Amino acid sequence: MYWGGNPAECHPRHFTKYALMPKSKFLPRGRKDRTMVLVDIRETKSVNASDIFLQVRPGKDFELITILRALLKEQHVGDAQIAETGLTRDVLVDLLERMKVAKFGAIFFGMGLSMTRGKHMNSAALLTLAAELNAFTKFVAMPMRGHGNVTGADVIMRWQTGYPFGISFNRGYSRYNPGEFSTVDVLVRGDTDCAFIIGADPGATMPQPAIDHLRRIPTIVLDPHVTHTSRLAKVHITTAPAGIAAPGTAYRMDEIPLPLRPAIDSPYPSDEQVIRRIRALIDQKPDWMSKSPQRVLSQV
Amino acid sequence: MLRIRGGKVFDPANGINGEIRDICIDGDRIVADVNGGKDIDATGMIVFPGGVDVHTHVAGGAINFARAMTPEDHRRTQAFMRSQSRRSGLGGMAPTTFATGYLYAGMGFTTVNEAAVPVLSARHTHEELNDVPIVDKSCLVLMANNEIMMNLMEAGDFERAKHVVAWYLNAAKAYGIKAVNPGGVAAWKWGKDAKELSSPIAGFNSLTPGDIIQQLSRIVDELKLPHPLHLHCNNLGAPGNISTTLETMKHLEGNRVHMAHLQYHAYGGDGWDTMCSESAQLAEYFNAHPHMTCDAGAVLFGDTVTITADGPWQHLLYKLTGRKWGNLDVENETGCGIVPYTYKPSNLVNAVQWAVGLELLLLINDPWRVFLTTDHPNGACFWRYPEIIQLLMSAEFRNECMAKLPAKIKSRITLPEINREYTLYEIATIISAGPARALGHRQKGNLGVGKDADVVIYNEDHDIARMFGHPRYVIKAGEIVIDDGDIRETPQGREFMVQPAFDPATEEFLQPLFEDCYTMSFENYPVELERIENPEVQECGKVSSDLEQS
Numbered sequence: 001m002y003w004g005g006n007p008a009e010c011h012p013r014h015f016t017k018y019a020l021m022p023k024s025k026f027l028p029r030g031r032k033d034r035t036m037v038l039v040d041i042r043e044t045k046s047v048n049a050s051d052i053f054l055q056v057r058p059g060k061d062f063e064l065i066t067i068l069r070a071l072l073k074e075q076h077v078g079d080a081q082i083a084e085t086g087l088t089r090d091v092l093v094d095l096l097e098r099m100k101v102a103k104f105g106a107i108f109f110g111m112g113l114s115m116t117r118g119k120h121m122n123s124a125a126l127l128t129l130a131a132e133l134n135a136f137t138k139f140v141a142m143p144m145r146g147h148g149n150v151t152g153a154d155v156i157m158r159w160q161t162g163y164p165f166g167i168s169f170n171r172g173y174s175r176y177n178p179g180e181f182s183t184v185d186v187l188v189r190g191d192t193d194c195a196f197i198i199g200a201d202p203g204a205t206m207p208q209p210a211i212d213h214l215r216r217i218p219t220i221v222l223d224p225h226v227t228h229t230s231r232l233a234k235v236h237i238t239t240a241p242a243g244i245a246a247p248g249t250a251y252r253m254d255e256i257p258l259p260l261r262p263a264i265d266s267p268y269p270s271d272e273q274v275i276r277r278i279r280a281l282i283d284q285k286p287d288w289m290s291k292s293p294q295r296v297l298s299q300v
Numbered sequence: 301m302l303r304i305r306g307g308k309v310f311d312p313a314n315g316i317n318g319e320i321r322d323i324c325i326d327g328d329r330i331v332a333d334v335n336g337g338k339d340i341d342a343t344g345m346i347v348f349p350g351g352v353d354v355h356t357h358v359a360g361g362a363i364n365f366a367r368a369m370t371p372e373d374h375r376r377t378q379a380f381m382r383s384q385s386r387r388s389g390l391g392g393m394a395p396t397t398f399a400t401g402y403l404y405a406g407m408g409f410t411t412v413n414e415a416a417v418p419v420l421s422a423r424h425t426h427e428e429l430n431d432v433p434i435v436d437k438s439c440l441v442l443m444a445n446n447e448i449m450m451n452l453m454e455a456g457d458f459e460r461a462k463h464v465v466a467w468y469l470n471a472a473k474a475y476g477i478k479a480v481n482p483g484g485v486a487a488w489k490w491g492k493d494a495k496e497l498s499s500p501i502a503g504f505n506s507l508t509p510g511d512i513i514q515q516l517s518r519i520v521d522e523l524k525l526p527h528p529l530h531l532h533c534n535n536l537g538a539p540g541n542i543s544t545t546l547e548t549m550k551h552l553e554g555n556r557v558h559m560a561h562l563q564y565h566a567y568g569g570d571g572w573d574t575m576c577s578e579s580a581q582l583a584e585y586f587n588a589h590p591h592m593t594c595d596a597g598a599v600l601f602g603d604t605v606t607i608t609a610d611g612p613w614q615h616l617l618y619k620l621t622g623r624k625w626g627n628l629d630v631e632n633e634t635g636c637g638i639v640p641y642t643y644k645p646s647n648l649v650n651a652v653q654w655a656v657g658l659e660l661l662l663l664i665n666d667p668w669r670v671f672l673t674t675d676h677p678n679g680a681c682f683w684r685y686p687e688i689i690q691l692l693m694s695a696e697f698r699n700e701c702m703a704k705l706p707a708k709i710k711s712r713i714t715l716p717e718i719n720r721e722y723t724l725y726e727i728a729t730i731i732s733a734g735p736a737r738a739l740g741h742r743q744k745g746n747l748g749v750g751k752d753a754d755v756v757i758y759n760e761d762h763d764i765a766r767m768f769g770h771p772r773y774v775i776k777a778g779e780i781v782i783d784d785g786d787i788r789e790t791p792q793g794r795e796f797m798v799q800p801a802f803d804p805a806t807e808e809f810l811q812p813l814f815e816d817c818y819t820m821s822f823e824n825y826p827v828e829l830e831r832i833e834n835p836e837v838q839e840c841g842k843v844s845s846d847l848e849q850s
Contacts, residue, residue: 018819025447025817026503104489131625134615138491140627158367159359159397159428162374162390172381173388174396176371249423255361255628257423258824287384 001037001099003126004061005110005144008046011253014144015049019106026103035098039064040112052095057086059117065125071096072132105130105139114143145253148199149242152251187213195219198271199242203229222271237274240266248272301326301337302778307347307757310724312667312733313746317725323347325753328777332749342757345772348728349745350410350754351685354735355530355560355595356676358400359414359428359439361421362607362636365626366394366677369638370605386433386790393605393640393677401433401790403683405781408756408771410793411736411744414439415478415530415560416609418630419446420820422472423827429795430833434781436754438739438796440530441472442609444479444512445486447632448813453515454507460809462519466802467810469525471826473797473835475739476527477520478560480609481534482512485635493612495535497547509534510551517555523800524841526740528556528593536613539569542578546585549592558738561597561675562586563657569712575649576712577656583663593738594664595673598657598688600680601643601650608678611635632817643680648712651705653679655713658691658698662720667729668737685731686768692722693764727768740838741796753778794834 007014015021020031027033038050041058056064064085070077071092082089099105107130114123123143130141145151154164161167161174168174168181179185183202186192187210195214203211204227211232219233230236240246245266249257269277302325308318324334357363367374370393377392380399389399404412412432417425417439429437443449443465452461465477483494483501492502497510517529531552535544545565549557559565568578586592608614611627614637618625626638643650657679664670672689676682691698695718702709702716710716722730736745743752755775761767774782781789814822829835 022819023816131618134491135619138489140629154368155364155424156427158364159431161388162367162392162394162396163371164368169382169388171379173379174374174390176374249427251424255364255424256420256820257427258820259423259828 001039001105001107002046002050002144003039003107003109004041004112004114004116004122005108006040006044006046006112007108007110007144008044008049010110011144014108019108020049035102037095037098054087054091054095057084060085061113061116061122062118062125065122065129068092068096069125069129069132072100072129099133099139100136102137102139105133105137107139107141108144109141110144111146142254149250151253151255152249152257155251155255155257184210190216193217196222197229197233198222198275201227201229203227203232222274224268238268239271239274240268242271246270246272301334302340302753302775302780303334303337304340304342304347304755304757304775307342307345308760309347309747310728311347311349311747312725312729313349313737314748316747323747323755325755325775325778328753328779330747330749330751330753330755340757340773344760346724346758346760346767347747348408348756348758349732349736349747350752350756350774350776351404351408351731352411352413352735352739352741352745353404353409353673353676353682354413354558354671354738355415355597355673356412356682357415357607357678358395358412358676358682359397359432359437360417360425361628361630362416362609362638363394363677364424364428365628365636366605366607366638367396369624369626370394370640373603373605373640380787386787391683393603393681394607395681395683397428397431398433398790401435401793402787405434405774405776406771406785406787407683407686407769408758408774408782409435409682409685409731410754410756410774410776411436411438411739411741413437413475413739416480416634416636417441417472417474417478418633419468419472419825420630420633420818422474423831426473426795426827426832430792432793433790434776434793436744436752436793436796438475439472440476440478440527441468441474442480442634443468443477443516444482445484445609445634447486447817448810450483450486450501450504450507450512453511454504458515458518460806461515462522463802463806464810465516465519466523466800467806469523469797470799470802473795473827473829473832475796475798475838476525476530477516478530478532479513479516480532480634481536481613482509482516483507484509484534485609485611488611488615488635489629495538495544497534497544497551510547513548514551514555517552517557521555525798525800526838526840527738528558530558530560532560532608532610533565536564536608536610537567537617539567539571539575541565541567542582545582549585549589553589553591555591557592559586559592559594561673561678562594562660562670563597563599563653563679564675566656566660567652572649575652577652577659577714579656579659579663580714583660583665586669587665590666590669593669593671593734594660595671595675595735596657596661596688597673597675597679598661599643599650599653600674600684600687601645601654602680602684603640603642604677604680605638605640606678607636607638609634609636611637613637614639617641631819645705648706648708651709652712654705655702655709655715658688659713659715659718661688661692661722661730662718663714667722667726668734670730671735671738672730683769686765689722689727689731689768690764693727695719695721792833794836795832796836796838797832798840799837800840
């Protein structure tokens, strides 16, 4: 089941390599042994791949998930409430029956769910639905992430700092508060006096006040291409593209790491090489921190 | 060069029990004598070999998922600020990697064994282990729910199964084999469990959990791996599971085995209302069967987050508690569940669990065969080990703690009848010398000449928890890393692995199967040795003779 995503165009290998087509011991006929449900607000190319398409009214995902949870627990749901989602009771009852008798259900949810009205509450509701379905059969849910190695960044930040994103190191250790410490919030508030940007193009996507601030401060960009952000930066360093001309590791959306093997050589250094060289230069400067900051005595 | 002068030395591997003597270090090894160099005056202090954790979960997909699930705990926990000598980190229920190294070293532990790694995410685990400073590390790879292995075992193709295990160990850069709820995690992919040792597993015709443990333990022994099969039994945590545990032990007679977190497998009764301790019965059997070692998996009251490959158990725990639940299924290999949990003294089940962990440590009479663990973070966080040491060394303190438990507990446990108090020599055995020997680490848990210079020096203190929680000095590979609570140095530890030989045809056999049922290409599967910092390959076939002698 794909919810709020268009894998046919955005994650083209997902059907063939991962979730829909592969043949296996227990699904020897591959696609024929699976049922694919697509939930989205409009007909995308992914509809052609689906067995069942549910067109939910825009902004009504949370309501739809909540109704499914209620029906699953055999609670009363009024016709008017169902009609609000743009779907009918018959369709939802049929869907739930199919989910309950499935051998193994998987829900993949995209930014059409997690970044539209309701945002993280939509994701939480969907994860809860998946958890509750386990009273009947095995069910899991997994987010469909954006482009690039977003999962890898999440995974590493978690093991090094405890948090996936939205982290502040201002106190010398990590603190977490999305909405306060997320990049966009820090930039809009003007709470940073330098920006170091790797493999992202906030100059193309962020709100104007954030872009204005990037232009005001020393902004340094590492990217294989000259991006919108490069044009407003003080420094742009061209790097070799990871996975094409630079080695490394990328984490798949299910957090399985894959080694990257470069196919071609590049005259440019990798991101890693550039950062190591900057780091080595910084190490030569006198450290402004005390040797043992946790033992600093009273300053007064 | 370093001389630790005049300390009271406890070195069970060499039978040294509290003698006043000097320990000399040159480079990263212990030597007979040194001329000059640094001098530590350890007069009136206690000297131990560095601690060894035989079973912990500190790196990899599961603990990292737990980190993501518990930001509320990170906020309230101990923070390590960055300094010139160390990176920042957070402690708590699921510490970050850097903090994990600091916290282990901070209580005198210098070697840790990450107990559950799927081959598919071994690359991730090693990346995390590279970021755990100071301590030496190793990891065990999960084999008892691997579909390829299960097919081989069902077909009775033992020889090939053995070569496949050897190949997997090489691919994962692992140190040994772990079996978690054999067959049960595979069955969980069907929403089922495997509770009976002799019933076929969901998805298979004839294969039973009993077959899996017998064949895996034989494979581990025939490959002569330094550490025996590391087994998490079926039916974890369930009232009445003592029968499963005893049956498992009977299946394994004749082979070496390490029974993990035995506390979770020693319950009587037939429901949560009647759950009681069966540790006396379990300890009696265990004491009579010297081919086994075990670790306690002790429970302490308080908040923690439970993580285990035992997916069905975690689903049950989620239903019992109604708290957050994370589930991971790892393709054909294993799975894992994560649920935050609070052990409460007022909860009769939790109180029984608390008692059972201590009872096993006290009733198993050979400290060389039972080791201190909490199955971190499942029973409690590893940095709470000093509290357990205090409970073991003081019957009076145990009685004080027991007085706070519900009165109904008395008929369900045997702890009130146990007066045994651990000596320092026995503590040194269960936290260092014993687990080092069980892991087959000949260089560890031993202050003899030529061994690794991992040494802990404690201030002698009547407050046992404080003494073990705050060593005066910790020396790792000859370097003073902790000095009176200060993290002085954060060297990169080594990572141990085994690389048993296998038939070259194994790869030809595996590749088509792999391409059939995995979502990754075969050549991306093995972890390259270059990805691991300071790797150290241990030979197979050397250590088993040591074990027989003991």
